[in-house]
Amino acid sequence: MSDRRKPYPFDLIEPKWQTLWEERRLFHAPNPGEPGFDPARPKYYVLDMFPYPSGAGLHVGHPEGYTATDIVARYRRFRGCNVLHPMGWDAFGLPAEQYAIRTGQHPEITTRENIAHFKKQLKRIGFSYDWEREITTSDPAYFRWTQWIFLQIYNSWFNPETRRAEPIATYSGPDPNSVRLAYVAEVPVNWCPELGTVLANEEVIDGKSEVGGFPVVRRPMRQWMLRITAFAERLIDELEPLDWPEGIKLLQRNWIGKSEGAEVQFEIAGKDETIAVFTTRPDTLYGATYMVLAPENPLVDRLTTNEQREAVANYRAQVSAKSDLERTDLAKEKTGVFSGAYATNPASGEQVPIWIADYVLMGYGTGAIMGVPAHDFRDYEFALKYELPILEVIAGDETRTDEILVNGVRTGIELRLDGVAIHSPLIDGLPTADAKRKIIVWLEEQGHGHRTINYKLRDWLFSRQRYWGEPFPVVWREGRHEAIPDSELPLVPPPLDDFKPTGTGEPPLARAHDWVRYSEAATRELNTMPQWAGSCWYYLRFCDPRNTERFVGKEAERYWMNVDLYVGGTEHAVLHLLYARFWHKVLFDLGHLSTNEPFQRLVNQGIILGEDGRKMSKRWGNVIDPLDVIADYGADAFRCYEMFMGPLEQMKPWSMTGVEGVSRFLARVWRLVMEENQAGEWVFAPAVAEIEPTRAQLKVIHAAIKKVTQDIEALSFNTAIAQMMIFVNAFTTAEAVPVTALRTLLVLLNPFAPHLSSELWETLASRFPIAPNEITDQPWPEYQAEFLIEHEIEIALQVNGKVRDRITVANDASSEELEKIARANERVREFTANQTIRKVVVIPQKLVNVVVN
């Protein structure tokens, strides 16, 4: 392949133009106030999800979204916009740290090398990034501001009255630390003693570590949390007006998981204490025949009777040995244990037993439920197994069917979920919705409960026991945390030569004894921030990446935000996009930003599969390296193929012969302007001439302008390329090629194949000068509708919806004329013979449909 003759000399022209662009700073976007800034132009901010620079380098999946945004960026520049199109590196991350543990090479070195490789690849593809805005999240000049933002969050609280984050100083309660948006809490984590580290849920399989198979236990550890739950309501509401795929919005809404219901207090029999439960079905309160507490619920200790103490302790030990994955395995049977205690159902006054079971989760609601077995499949399953009473409180015809598993037997059962309340004196006869409303009013009057809203969203566990991350700008003095002054930022991680976990649960930073000691009385926080931190605000830094006074200059932020188009993979549909929105809202509330949402329009590109239709991976040996493709076909062909494969958002397999087809198309464009002489050199083609395009050619030209323009706006790049292929096919056989047609084609093609079009433009301009003489200074062409009109068009004649003939008529033929022609048509008469014509439907310029019985 490599010794194959190139279809056109992309290997010469592509590096040439890449160098030229860089020398001319062609894609540098000046900020307001900077030399060269033109305030008259509209702004356009088009952003890619920046990559983690892994050792493997770019694969063909990355440049799919990057090419799409590059086309939009180049198109917007033609349209006269100030375009912000930046790129940077999400550089903190586990792989570099693990490499450091294995080899001793500092993550910073690994990261720097990987970035260099990524950057080389991106540059070779010819993306029009403003490289002067490049940022790296692991650069102290960057993470100084990540730490600063953390302190903004730390020094804020959520005021429920205003529904906004406010400086902690406006909080008048007794303990500000209890309301900070960044706080410390003991939370259960997956701790692997053998590996000496905490593991993510996904790294724990059947209670053992994925690596090594060592036992993992759940153990509470002191962790930093961010109070994202305070923003749950706004994260749902303010999602609504955004131009995002509906599916992604839904994913976020479901993740936040809002449910409305009531909190109900049950008094514990014989104790001056109550248990609060959350329920979405307060209307079934009379049917609550038992209660369940989560095993971790602290109430368990206080209410378990002496007779049950041992059984309860055993059960809790059993549960804590399970991983989250095991515990939430739906295929397993429900388990539980009786606490020995009873509570009073506030509605019926009945004494109901209090059980402990792990199907109730401590992290949701109050960590306790009322069991309504007659109208909840989970409660029914549990009640059946432990022989608890089942009382129906809803009547009606509608039922739902599900399967339950009791004592190893699967049974299909039917339950009534909606209907009319029965056996419920306060609400008897009321349909479910009304019953809910009325019982809540009653609960509130009696002081037994109140209306409330619950979210699935949990606060964000924000600390990691790692080396390669942002250190917290926090010190500990006498067991209390406090912020370090802004003047001490950036707080740089200490130098270490051993990056391994310490084995005690203490983060690796504990090894740097001198660094840890902040003063006589204070020591530094040892945890680091998770990888998400840097990517939570990078789009803001791009607006003003070299600012040393602020995380982003006020004017720059006001000018560039929001992001007009954000393209990236669905894998970030929830976490990254939710976290970034959360930080953005805090900064907005505190008056640092001008917008309350960061990303106006979001598009997810689909995954590119290997040629075998499988996901690209080393394991299958089907990974494609962009540089290999570019070596054989050039960057323009690579870019165009990535876009020609199919719709941007769709999953699609790679095909090398497909690349070849697109490469042939570009070579045909080349040969419209150049031809090979006897010596095998490329010389200017004599067919190119300053002549007027024919009427037919004008139609092709203007159809292409219209279609390519519309398709770029709609991100439908595959069909835009198809239209340009039609253009080129129409001109390849032409005796003489009008210069104006070529100029139009080259501008349309430039966003897709910038090198080829720039080179041909230059060649053309040297023979037929035009002002301005640079392709990038051209206006985007406008189509003229008059050239698209055909005087004679072909329409279809149908009988009962089936095409029976095609005829050519005048474009402006009236409905009456068309009907007359159709009725007289020989083929139509053939198919309507001996039948009654019921109706004739005429769609001018399209078809005539004759309806017979």
Place this chain on the structure above:
RNA sequence: GCCGAUGUGGCGAAAUGGCAGACGCAACGGACUUAAAAUCCGUUGGGCUUAAACGCCCGUGCCGGUUCGAGUCCGGCCAUCGGCACCA
């Protein structure tokens, strides 16, 4: 289980409710060439009738509906992919 997306030739795919398969790949035939590559031209959804079709029938996962007309709209299934998953 719940939610979402997708389903069209041998393949990637096009089609504001109006002529299904644009454009490209692959395949086949031809031109150019001593030859090959490259390039250019042509054919290419399936079936039937036929000497040949420019003739007829079928065809957008399956079943039904709305409509003069459905790949497109509605209802019900099936399959594949993705997300969530005891959330009370």
